[in-house]
């Protein structure tokens with residue numbers, strides 16, 4: 001597979017370490033997202049790098065008015081300030097379009113007219129079971145050879161034409177979780193780059209943005225580990241560098257469920273108590289000696305250096 005070269009304009013000069021925190025402004029940050037933010041900030045500090053914030057507001061209908069300001073205020077109250085101006089995905093659509101155009105020109109993207117129902121039925125037929133009973137998330141390739149005659153008119157999604165064979169086999173290494181191998185043609189198949197409703201897919205946007213911001217190190221919650229192979233494939237197809245990855249454990253509630261906005265996790269109250277909790281959530285303890293935000297951050301840097309600084 002020969003990558004297509006995407007011109008992302010003025011890509012920032014490569015620095016030795018650039019990390020980022022990329023919250024979606026669907027509500028205020030909760031305890032789990034603060035732990036992820038702190039982890040990425042600490043890793044950047046310990047490596048003498050830069051730490052950036054990117055607001056992932058690509059999915060307009062899911063975003064809440066005022067959430068961005070709330071998030072930035074929560075981070076600032078915990079001493080987490082970005083080293084460059086904050087960027088927003090809503091300002092980045094030209095680059096997403098450029099990436100899609102490059103893939104289209106290379107024959108690596110195609111339009112798709114399938115509704116969710118059509119996909120479920122096709123998969124169920126392949127497996128010989130009722131649509132309700134199959135739990136597969138792989139796209140069966142219905143529109144790969146062209147949109148069927150008689151398909152409904154209207155806006156189309158765009159999908160990546162995942163290469164066949166060895167090129168679809170993605171091997172990537174996480175600093176904590178180790179080596180992962182995923183054959184994307186078998187797990188998810190041709191995944192969506194642009195939704196039929198005009199919303200850019202997270203996988204494409206995150207790859208284009210990480211490259212555009214010169215990100216060398218992605219530190220984020222473990223729930224995103226299973227997106228990483230798709231992101232690495234896109235980086236390879238677009239001729240972009242692959243960052244290092246570190247997925248940190250998720251913060252869970254008493255029932256063992258991941259804290260999330262969807263399940264009603266509460267906003268944390270910004271300040272030193274939340275920061276001390278985030279340190280405990282990351283397994284960094286807190287001596288109890290430091291009580292101020294700067295004191296806690298200094299302690300956290302020392303502990304992170306001892307655990308993750310060399311890896």
Ligand code: GLU
Pocket residue numbers: 021022023024056206220224
């Ligand atoms: N915007 C994503 C989220 O809030 C994070 C994406 C990423 O870190 O790659 O879950």
